Amino acid sequence: MTTPIIAINYKAYPQAFGEKALEIAKQAEKVAKETGVTVIVIPPFTELYRIIQTVEIPVYAQHADPYKLGAHTGYIPVEALKEVGVKGVLLNHSEHQLKLADIHKLVVKARELGLETLVCGDTPEVGAAVAVLEPDMIAVEPPELIGTGIPVSKAKPEVVTRSVELIRKVNPKVKILTGAGITTGEDVAAAIKLGTIGVLVASAVMKAKDPYKVIKDMAEKALQALEKQ
Amino acid sequence: MTTPIIAINYKAYPQAFGEKALEIAKQAEKVAKETGVTVIVIPPFTELYRIIQTVEIPVYAQHADPYKLGAHTGYIPVEALKEVGVKGVLLNHSEHQLKLADIHKLVVKARELGLETLVCGDTPEVGAAVAVLEPDMIAVEPPELIGTGIPVSKAKPEVVTRSVELIRKVNPKVKILTGAGITTGEDVAAAIKLGTIGVLVASAVMKAKDPYKVIKDMAEKALQALEKQ
Amino acid sequence: MTTPIIAINYKAYPQAFGEKALEIAKQAEKVAKETGVTVIVIPPFTELYRIIQTVEIPVYAQHADPYKLGAHTGYIPVEALKEVGVKGVLLNHSEHQLKLADIHKLVVKARELGLETLVCGDTPEVGAAVAVLEPDMIAVEPPELIGTGIPVSKAKPEVVTRSVELIRKVNPKVKILTGAGITTGEDVAAAIKLGTIGVLVASAVMKAKDPYKVIKDMAEKALQALEKQ
């Protein structure tokens, strides 16, 4: 049985650090337990340790650097993430893009270390190129909608359906998420109706007065949309 | 009828500039005329104008920057290359790698402007990811062999055959070149026997005492290998 | 005797390429001959050759890459610029910033090769840090004013005077230019009154209907301002 996925990118919002960061992780965990939906939290490097020690839902890092262990200052190799206990890593977010060869290296390295990968692309074609590299999940996010509150599932549904179409041609099993502008449970339902299995969100949760309420609504609407399929 | 392709990356070798650069282009043109093989020369930005004014074989740029025309200092957009008269552009060489999204943007822009694209990848998987973006040509070059004089077609033939296999799964028509360490006509013949249509070379020609002789040998052996198929 | 300096950064504006680029260089040369003012043109890499062959005023490159000659694809080392015949090179423009150690390497290399350097900084303090490295010229340009048509000499005269003050503390002889938003001859006069010896301009000339008229006005006002001192 498939479960819908809600992945929450903390970015570097003021709420992404300290007690607030921990609180959002706890609320995400609460929703996950109440609904059975997979909720992933993706905090900054400096907050990973504490959150991983506190919650049981999957915690991902926001990025990994394409280096091996050794004489590298201020970079975080995949091994460093493994050591701190993440379940996976977000790669190639439009705010932190990677060279193509490095995406490949990082996906392979993560797989070897038993970490999951969620790789972003900005267009359906880029999503399909990523799919060839066989990450666990792909999120296609038109950068012009990120942070706008205008959901891609409503404003550009053809981006989502075309992504699914192109990705499926080259990779039958990678999980596809919808990203960019996802704000409400309704947006999540739309994303699932368009053929994806979940969403990558950020500001809608991080800047919410009541993050629990937003995540809960997203989880419930995701489940409802999935049941109708 | 298909013609084999020899693409010569001038890089920034001392011979890549001034009179020497022009001389190599003329010798490449001579071989092209004598053999019917497609010989492409790829000089530095600063040498493009003069070489384009002088020879009739295809001249490519070594790189393009992912910017539009406008307030960008010291960058060369695809439009700038169109303006100076190139036939195409090399992208994502292992010495000048690009972010995945930028490769896509540049391939699309070049196509719109009527320029050809030759995109590099460092592994068969990366080659296949590139193939999804539909450039005109792909060269798969294991970086550890570049500049060594150890031809990939001999040292790692499985890289070439696997590249062909993975690329053909997602793109039936893109032209596939073999790169890295190609030094002699024999190496070129091996590359063609492994299923590619030509080679991307650099030091073997640029550092040769007699570039004409090297290019001529490559062209002849390429034709012979192609006829046997 | 000191001559005022007008340095024209072509950037990658549509007018920076082909015949238009050549025409602006000719008009700049005309002003230089008529007034005795030093007018420097700074076209894209791909246009350098043709412009250098055509005009006698100093031609600079917009950037240089911190590499030596050798196996570097799509990069332009200082030696490549020397070969094509530039008089100098613009470095660290706010649209093409360099790592501090690379600025040092490039200034030293240019000096060794007999090329002049014009290095940009975005604040008076950064200008002073650059001055320690002893380039020939420094332009302090607040990035928020670049391309606005709001001249720094009018909107933020204290940036110019503080730049002069901080730079002179560590380097008594480097030539200081004013940049960002310089649009008219009057702006140039203001820049000279504030203690600098000239200007770095771009859009005001590149987008002008009559570039000759704009450059001529700048040159004349610069001379008048300098005579009053």
Place this chain on the structure above:
Amino acid sequence: MTTPIIAINYKAYPQAFGEKALEIAKQAEKVAKETGVTVIVIPPFTELYRIIQTVEIPVYAQHADPYKLGAHTGYIPVEALKEVGVKGVLLNHSEHQLKLADIHKLVVKARELGLETLVCGDTPEVGAAVAVLEPDMIAVEPPELIGTGIPVSKAKPEVVTRSVELIRKVNPKVKILTGAGITTGEDVAAAIKLGTIGVLVASAVMKAKDPYKVIKDMAEKALQALEKQ
């Protein structure tokens, strides 16, 4: 009274993570308490929280990204470091170099937030350029000696003395450290005799069988060298 400084860059060595990272911090703390020397530990981002919770000596981050809080994925602004509780931040290490304007922004931001800055340079001239920006400490490290075990204080003492000379011309009070190849207490003593107040070390401590012993030796020799002045 001045105290000598030993700053330990953990880099991304295998010992830089998990329990080993914590253990080295405790041993550094032990030396600091026993000798009164200032020992600074500089672990990777992911290890900061735990080490800061455990030891009382100053903990620095290895790098900061030149961004504000907000929509930035996988980057660590200075505010994120303040939040996790660091005492300061290492900037512009030769393995993680920054654009000049960003060094300035980061030094200013750190100062505003009450964090100390230790900025690296690769040559005496670059060290002096950094000094203009008024960080708290500067380490001049010739990159060719980093990680070699060949101490700059022995192999190139003139780099250290010239750094002190050039830096003091523009900044009378910044603390100057010696880096690159520092391996033994004797190297530290030499660094202090050459006019600097301490050292930036990495592999000598991180790869030591007994890090305590190495740090202790460095601290004692530093004190002895300082007393003789």
